[in-house]
Amino acid sequence: MSENISDIDYKQVIEYALEPLIIHSQLKIIYVNRAAEIFFKASKEEIIGASPLDIFKESSKSAIDKRIQNAYERPANVIEETIYRMDGTTVEVELYCHPVLMGNTKAIQTYVRDITERKAAEKKQKEMISQINELSSTLVPLLDEFAVLPLLGVFDEERARQLLERVPANVQKQRIKCLIIDFSAIYNLDSLVAEYIFKISTVLSLLGVRSIITGLRPELALVAVQLGINFNSTPTVSTVKAALDLLGIEYNKDSSIQTENK
Template sequence: MNQNISHIDYKQVMEYALEPLIIHSRLKIIYINRAAEIFFRAPKEDIIGASPLDIFKETSKAAIDNRIQSAYEQPADVIEETIYRMDGTTVDVELYCHPVLMGNTKAIQTYVRDITARKANEKKQKQMSKELNELSSTLVPLFEGIAILPLLGSIDEERARQLLEKVPVNVQKQNVKCLIIDFSAIYKLDLIVTEYIFKINNVLSLLGVRSIVTGLRPELALVAIQLGTNFNSTPTVSTVKDALHLLGVNYTES
């Protein structure tokens, strides 16, 4: 078995690897594989001999240079960077490098992974989360001085924190005297998130705003009890319609 392994052509292994590979020494590229040619949009002869620093933005070059020098001794951590292709276009990548020996020459092998799609998806998810957070803190006016806060979807700690910050502000802006907090579209909350949400009641009370909780499922009520939440000053009813009846509003569904 060892004899077979000793006859493996490692250069051939690198050449046909699916991810771009670069080998450089003393800030000079000495080898790239076929995937790197395709990725950088240039033939090998246009890349070999160039400095690996040339693909980085000026603001990153000093840090990358230090990273390269350290990588001669031990593998460097995986990092994310924006780099240039040979045609001047930029691309978001993940970089990993480690020391290798090319004969008697100390060199560094760098793996380049295109993460453009992942970064675009992260940006999209972040924008969607921002829009959802803004929507989640929106108060829907029902009648004069009465509004509803419909809690929607999954609520994590960050979203709960934003609710605690924004809802009292929106209550004052809209001159709300009574806020109905509707949990009917919420199916799961953890202890930390639940604590944040029920803190809204305390803040509203300090502002002189009455709050009514609707649509609280038994499992969510159990979490609230575990937190020691006191509902003595906060009525809880099944539906928004029940809350309006409690407020003495004559409401009939169309």
């Protein structure tokens, strides 16, 4: 025989839910589940009766208060916040709340999800991307006034934009007169990203810096043609070695010394 949904004890459902749940009304907490006790490092007795605003930083309380008042009528959007546990430690969380009825009392049920690990991973990823971006705009010196810019990895619009900003500045800082831009480690670029990167040679030209493009694959060359990139003033050769030959620079593999033919 099937059970009637009205027979389900929802208090048991939320009590044993794995994520912390708080029910509050008129800025007073009236219920927390077991997971919330563990998360906030306090007992039900210590939490119930407190204001839900108490867990937030002072700078967030006004916006949270407004959010709570609106949530009596409709579910609120998911937000990320830093909140306090009962022992004073802070934690990054994701919050979602919606209206509920406790008998005849309008209340709000709030779900709390710990996102500390996710935020830490995102921070680490951003730091890695920043390091990659810094490395990608590093000029490898050959001789005085000569350098190579090896383009590495996957480029999105933001990374390409940063490259366009940093390379001309680095060129001027290192007093480079000729820059070899090597595409051999780039396999795919969309047209918007490609446009940023190909603009580097144009900007360098305005600065009086000669540029040579190497390692341009057929599919990337096609993108350049579609963008109307003019290579009349920018030589393109297959390899960095070919560019060195074009410049009259010889590389002594045995001694790792680079010399310029006179």
